[in-house]
Amino acid sequence: MKVHIPTPLRSYTDKQSVVEADGATVGEMLAEIDRRYPGFRFRIVDEQDGIREHINIFNNEKPVRSLSAPLQPGATIHIVCALSGGV
């Protein structure tokens, strides 16, 4: 799967805007990214496994709000910082 990374998180991904990751669910996919880029997950998922308020995740352009949402091989994932987060 290709995972598109927003600019605020690229300090974790060596500046890469897209990373490859696997996982049967959003949670598994983020766990794999966090193994390679430690700290990444906690910035967008809280300690109760909730996707943070100002973060949106899209699976093939459809929004998902749960880590248990299933992913298909070859899916395109976008992690997006919502317009609500800035002042």
Added chain:
Amino acid sequence: MKRKSHPIPKPAAGAVAVLIGTRKGAFILRGDKTRRMWKLSMPMFLGHIVHHMVSDPRDGRTLLIAARTGHLGPTVFRSTDFGKSWKEVERPPAFPKVPEGQKGLVLDHVFWLTPGHSSQAGVWYAGSSPQGLFRSEDGGRTWEGVSGFNDHTMRGAWTGGLGDGTPDGPKLHSINVDPRDPNHIYIGMSSGGVFESVDGGKDWRPLNKGCAADFLPTPDPEYGHDPHRVLLHPLMPDRLYQQNHCGIYRMERSEGQWIRIGRNMPKKVGDIGFPIALHPRDPDTVWVFPMDGTEVWPRTSPDGKPACYVTRNAGKTWKRLDKGFPKRAWFTVKRQAMANDAHEPVGLYLGTTSGEVWASRNGGSGWTSLARHLPEIYSVEVAELSK
């Protein structure tokens, strides 16, 4: 007669650094020994919300930053070369994950950082929003919740829940470690009040007797108060001061209750404010920066006339110190945004919500602007760069 538990330290004589946390990043103002020449760094973590940047006086080179962004969750960054380079810590503060179906606490931001006792190298404490207490034993690299507080059966009652806090969320702040005993710890909570532990954080008890909480329906509650900033004096650790939502207070532990020393402030000014600073060598000398707490709480200086106030007799009388400040200004000085150095005379530093840093080299007698046009200032701390 003053009762001092520790010998009076010699004044610092070296260079000074002012650590500035802002809504849009962190800055360091470096001063020379005379405290007349200052150089402002470029921003660190530009765009990040920096609640607190604190140095470790035990090694003189470690800095921790409590940060988040508008989108990203909270974390802590660490430098071991006084800000030249930074790394995110391995395990930032977080509440424990609760079983499926239960509602667990979610850490919104780390608000407060305090180095541990001088005998415990590497120990740090952090206070969070919502109110949580965290401890690190490895210089801030990894953090664990202090279960004795975070899981205390009374925590929910003491804090009043998520809706009972500041506009930026309820906060645990003002972590003070008794210099005589690393297991004796005070905290302040907005809301909640002042609490202490005498067993290293395993258990806690409220310490609010005598302190007003006139925003509550209960006349003299045991907890639920709003201390804005609490400090113990390192030379007299049984003396506490606090700038509270309801006034300025002092407590002698032998007396066991807070005395409202702010009643001796001029009536037109009142005794509402956020920060408070203590003279490092004189437990009777205290500085505050009053704000307008009338009607809808503008939180600007009373009548728009910025001034610091000092007492040199533990609160019996107060003197206005406004020389150098603008005649009119409408900024706010937040609870973490005033600090002092350890020189003689003592230097005072404050940061404003309008992004200015003001300083006095003479205990507040005269003020000068050290920096302006910074983002909204959240915190100001002082590091002595050499003895």
